[in-house]
Amino acid sequence: MNRFLNPLLDRFPVGIFVVLALTLGLAPFLPQPHVWEKLRMLAGGTLVRPIDMLDLLWHAFPWVLLALKLVRVRRRSH
Numbered sequence: 001m002n003r004f005l006n007p008l009l010d011r012f013p014v015g016i017f018v019v020l021a022l023t024l025g026l027a028p029f030l031p032q033p034h035v036w037e038k039l040r041m042l043a044g045g046t047l048v049r050p051i052d053m054l055d056l057l058w059h060a061f062p063w064v065l066l067a068l069k070l071v072r073v074r075r076r077s078h
Helices: 005-011 014-023 034-044 050-077
Strands: none
């Protein structure tokens, strides 16, 4: 990882990233989480509008941060 991202990931506990992923990453919750809807569109080849692509990035970003934080924590524990 790079010099900018590592200090950011180290600054916050895992719980913050979990809360972000479960709230922003899944919002709105009904009728289905946006990230799930956009991933289905991507798999089906219907994710073509720029607003939908941006929406996927916005809702997937907390999940990516959580994954990076978990990788960082695991590497530091070994």
